[in-house]
Amino acid sequence: xxxxxxxxxxxxxxxxxxxxxxxxxxxxxxxxxxxxxxxxxxxxxxxxxxxxxxxxxxxxxxxxxxxxxxxxxxxxxxxxxxxxxxxxxxxxxxxxxxxxxxxxxxxxxxxxxxxxxxxxxxxxxxxxxxxxxxxxxxxxxxxxxxxxxxxxxxxxxxxxxxxxxxxxxxxxxxxxxxxxxxxxxxxxxxxxxxxxxxxxxxxxxxxxxxxxxxxxxxxxxxxxxxxxxxxxxxxxxxxxxxxxxxxxxxxxxxxxxxx
Ligand code: ADP
Numbered sequence: 001x002x003x004x005x006x007x008x009x010x011x012x013x014x015x016x017x018x019x020x021x022x023x024x025x026x027x028x029x030x031x032x033x034x035x036x037x038x039x040x041x042x043x044x045x046x047x048x049x050x051x052x053x054x055x056x057x058x059x060x061x062x063x064x065x066x067x068x069x070x071x072x073x074x075x076x077x078x079x080x081x082x083x084x085x086x087x088x089x090x091x092x093x094x095x096x097x098x099x100x101x102x103x104x105x106x107x108x109x110x111x112x113x114x115x116x117x118x119x120x121x122x123x124x125x126x127x128x129x130x131x132x133x134x135x136x137x138x139x140x141x142x143x144x145x146x147x148x149x150x151x152x153x154x155x156x157x158x159x160x161x162x163x164x165x166x167x168x169x170x171x172x173x174x175x176x177x178x179x180x181x182x183x184x185x186x187x188x189x190x191x192x193x194x195x196x197x198x199x200x201x202x203x204x205x206x207x208x209x210x211x212x213x214x215x216x217x218x219x220x221x222x223x224x225x226x227x228x229x230x231x232x233x234x235x236x237x238x239x240x241x242x243x244x245x246x247x248x249x250x251x252x253x254x255x256x257x258x259x
Contacts, residue, residue, distance in 0.1 A: 011190055015212065018192055019074025026067040033060045066205075072124070073192050073208040075216035079121040083240035086115045086150050086170055093126065093148065097133050104143025105136075111150040118170040119240035120217045128210040132174040132233050135206060138197065139178025139231060149173045153236060163220040168239035175232040181225040189223065210235070 036057050043049040071077050094109040101107060118125065129148070136146045153171040155164045181189065188194045190211045195204030210233075214221045218238045225231040 007187070011211070014191065015074040018070045019076045022067040022070035022074060023076060026064065026071070029060050029064050029067065033057065033064075036060065066203075069203070069205040069209050070192060072216075073205070073212035075212050077124070077213065077216060079124060079213075079216060081119050081121050081217060083117040083119055084122045084125060085117050087111050087113055089118075089122075089126065089129075090148060090150055093129055093133075096130075097146070097148075101133070101137050101146065105140055105146055106144075107146050107148070109148045115150050115152055116168060116170060117240040119238045120219075121213075124213050125237070128213050128235065129172065129174065131206045131210050132235075135233075136174060136176035136178060136231070138202075139176050139180070144177035144230075147173075147175045149175075152239065164236055165218070169219065169236045170239050172235040172237070173232055174235075175230060177230045180227040180229050180231055182227050186223060186225050190221075207233075 036053055040050060040053045040057070043053060068077070090109045090111045094107055097107045133146060133148070140146075150170055150172050153169040155166050155169065157166050158164075185196060189207050191204070192208040193204040194208075195202030197204075211221050214235050214237060219236045221236070222234045223231065224234075
């Protein structure tokens with residue numbers, strides 16, 4: 001819709017602005033960090049000075065982590081995409097989540113064995129799904145269900161979904177039975193620094209990073225949420241043509257179906 005387009009354009013403009021600042025800021029942090037390292041080497045014999053310099057270095061590292069998140073939102077992240085096995089990725093994620101989310105949240109993962117590999121940076125993809133899962137956990141303080149699904153999604157022509165170029169995608173859906181969002185909140189969640197979690201709790205950069213990552217990867221993200229009922233975030237990422245350089249298994253095309 002026109003409103004969605006205006007929203008996307010506003011996020012683009014915000015991305016360009018923050019990306020420029022983050023990039024220059026990161027260069028300054030590199031200079032500071034290099035100088036601190038030189039001083040640390042000089043102060044090797046002086047524990048008090050060394051401690052002061054290490055504390056400064058940790059602050060620089062926190063600043064660098066923040067600029068990395070903003071660069072991810074701005075689609076200026078250094079990504080190394082490759083074919084990632086979807087089934088394996090979700091199995092690993094499910095193990096990690098059932099260990100970390102606690103007993104009150106049940107985790108289910110659904111992924112047919114023939115879902116194609118996804119073409120994306122593996123570390124960033126895992127971080128994105130983890131981000132969504134942790135948001136889901138925060139939305140279910142009294143427990144609930146987290147359901148993660150993956151399936152193939154074909155876009156035949158741009159009319160199917162104006163936000164995705166024609167081709168094969170893997171759709172990841174992360175759904176929770178949590179508090180959901182009011183429409184005014186939903187309208188702003190992709191903005192960097194937008195958070196409802198209160199000071200010291202949320203950075204407001206999680207969904208911004210995820211959004212930037214999927215857009216930079218040639219995909220798309222959509223969110224459905226109902227206050228009091230729950231939230232479903234869908235990520236669409238390009239399917240890989242093969243599972244890897246070694247075994248170029250052709251991707252099975254399912255004709256003109258769309259999901
Ligand atoms: P943060 O988690 O640091 O607040 P995010 O960008 O990940 O930053 O999320 C922004 C806001 O979106 C959250 O503060 C919350 O209000 C809302 N939100 C995100 N995910 C969910 C969810 N699964 N259920 C309900 N609200 C959510």
